[in-house]
Amino acid sequence: MTTIQSLAAPADPRRTPPWLRLRLAGKFAVAFVGLVSLVLLINGVVDLTLNFEEARRNAIEVQREKARAAAERVEAFLSEIEGQIGWTTRAEWRRVSPEQQRYDFIRLLRQAPAITEVAYLDPNGKEQLRVSRLEPDVVASGKDFSTAPRFTQALKDKTWFGPVYFRRGSEPYMTIAVAHAGRDPGVTVAEVNLKLIWDVVSAIRNGLNGYAFVTTGTGRLIAHPDLSLVLRDTDLSGLPEVAAALPGTARDQDYGITRGLDGGLILAAHATIPRVDWIVFVQLSLREAMEPLIDSIIQTVSLMGLGVLMAAVAGTFLARRLVVPIRQLQDGAERLGSGDLSKRIEIRTGDEIETLAQRFNFMASRVQESYETLEAKVEERTRDLNRSLDDLQKAQNRLVQSEKLASLGQLTAGIAHEIKNPLNFVNNFAALSKELVDELRDVLKPAALAPETREEVDELTELLKGNLDKVVQHGQRADSIVKNMLLHSRTGSGEHRPVDINALVEESLNLAYHGARAAKAGFNVTIARDFDPAAGLADLYPQEMTRVLLNLLSNGFYATEKRTQVGEPGYAPTLSVATRDRGDNVEIRVRDNGTGIPESVRARMFDPFYTTKPAGEGTGLGLSLSHDILVKQHGGTIDVVSEPDQFTEFTITLPRRGAPTAEPMRAPLTESGSPL
């Protein structure tokens, strides 16, 4: 059992799995669509990968550019402010008149629109002059700023940037203090409206949610589109993007993807402003930055969908175009297979399938042709076989007939022999008795007898002698018949010799006539002889030829007698026999004006045992034997022409030097031999 199982198991995989058993159209469509989808998919993936990289790079580049531009503008703004303040910070400025100082400040305000208010702190930190755009100028207010950062830090660092503060709620300001040059310097303090920075920053619009902001080097927010964040002095150093950009960290990368203030993923880039160590950040939510990519994905996917759809349509169409002719081909092949060779496959696709169909058609026609030829050949062979069978049957019949004839011959020979002896006695004693009658009359001659008596005796002896003559005559006739019988029963004793045709015909005619007369009393026929004296000799078997002639003649007599019996008025039964010299051949004609031979009979009359005579009158062998003797033994021919109720004429043609192959046909007959 295990063996069988282990043997059976490997056989299973060879069977086609069900999913592979799709129809051709399905396979084709699946392959087509699959291939197209695969190509589109690969294309899409490659496209998307490239697009992603490009979109990312582009987004980063754009952010970076924006950050740099913003940084540049902020820097330019600041450096202009610093520069403008710069010319009020010369070492000798302290010594110019207050009026001139005020004038310088007014000029400063005019030239630096962002500065709203400018003040001068003397080396002791006391405010000496304040000029404002909004308020009346203040001279020597003496306000003490000596401990304020704007004074101390400015002296320390030369320039001090204060925190961002707001005036009137919405105006971002920064105090910028610049220490004067020289020993014991004063400080110029300017209140700078940062709206320009805010303008710069808030004008950086990045899509829907992107924005820019500026922080100091420590992460303190300086500018942000949301002013309230700046107002709250927000420290953004904890924000990943800011932390990554702060000094002391790796700053080689000026962009990054991190979490923004609102917690969402963002793409941020930054640029520093070296003069003040500020950092400008430009950020955009990652989703928006990747929007082109999403568009690209949608585009790719929709193109892919479209492609697959078109591939499906085209695939189905092509598959149908391919499969329909194949189906027709299949149907056609099935019809051919089932033997219907007459139908042809009609496909007009103009491609290989049409060619294939044409090949099929060609094959079908060739098969049909061969089939028909084969039938013809079979028919021919069958006909040949039938003929052979007929021949065989004929030969067999002839053989049977020969056997019958042989025994008949023996019987006839026996009977003839037995009859001949008593017939000899009859003939001899009849002849002797006639002589004895003559002796008796001689004896009585000397004896006296009454004249009447003598007369009576003479008359009686004459009668006796007459009777005895008749006995002798008929006895000799009987003897002749028996002799002929013996001749007939005995075949040619193998000897062929030149025979006088006319004599042979005459002898046969006599024999036949006498035979006929003997068989039937009152038989009467007119015999016409038309012998050609030039008929001459022919080399043949005389006995056999006599048999043929006897046969033909007796048939002729039979036919005339038959017609006589009908009682036709004015009918004169006639049998004519003629011989003709035909050069190398001799012709013998036997013609009677008897009943004739119907067409139906003529075809079979040479068949053995075929007879039209009533049972007991004919053996059906006559013509068969004659045919064999003439055709086969002597190499001659026998033809028959007949018109029913008119005539029948047999024409025998014999070669004079014929029968080269002649040999005794009926060995049994010759063997029996004749005792006489």
Added chain:
Amino acid sequence: MRRRTVIAGLPLALTGWPVAAQALAQGRVAALWPFPPGDAEGLTLSSAFRVSMREQGQPDIQIDDRWGGADRNRTRALASDLVATKPQAILTYLSAQLTAVSALTREIPIVFVGASDPVGFGYVVSRQRPGGNITGFTLYEPPLGGKWLAALKEAVPTIRHVKLLSNPSSGAAGANFYSASFSSTAADLGVRASIATVDEAAAVEPLIAELGQEGDAGLIVAPGTFSEANGDHIVALTARYRIPAVFAIRRFAHRGGLMSYGPDPTEAVHRAGAYVARIVRGDNPATLPVQAPTKYDFIVNLKTARTLGITVSSALLAQADEIVE
């Protein structure tokens, strides 16, 4: 068949988006001005607005200007007209116009120019985050009261009395917008200060005539719709009564007033144009802070000074951004 329709549909599908985007971009905004139609100042500001919109990348936007003059009823009617047409944003110039429009809508974004105290009047929650549909640009600040007085005192040091000609719209709840700084500065400078609130053209002449009779008196003309409308009339009166006057609205210094100190309204309108453009692009007015002008121009009309017999000191001239001769 199917293929053909798909292909035929492709151009439609491809062009569909740009068409929609264009339609979205082609917006319509409106502006309500306190000038009569054809007024030179009005046309200047209107064209400044157009220039700004063009600079902000909105060259195709349709701008619907309405000229209401100083007539309140007419202004109100125009405001309701404007609101009914549902523009994407409305620009209003000066307080009366903002009041008229803001009363009608809480949805249509309004960008104002020249509302003196937006928080005090309740138009915005705070200047930093307006919080509603209104934001904009103020033109004047309260300390300017002192600045004007100081300028007048510097030009005419002999002056003893200065009257502030104020508009009813320039202060919330009766309190005058500029009075605090005006009064304190007057005290500092030893000048008598008085404030007159006027909203009828006929009421101006008696005031100025009185100042003329008084002698050594000056006039400060505060900004407002009334001043805009009657500025020329006031200039003529001050010339007739030989009263040195400081105007907040700069163009009146050009037209015969002695001096003016105030912001350039063209620049404010220009900046407001930027806000309108941002709002059209989708910004929320609630998050756009109310802005104040950064620069104020000091203009001195020397011709008027000569007419008045005033010698303007070189220090004052040095302060002037513009001198009219």
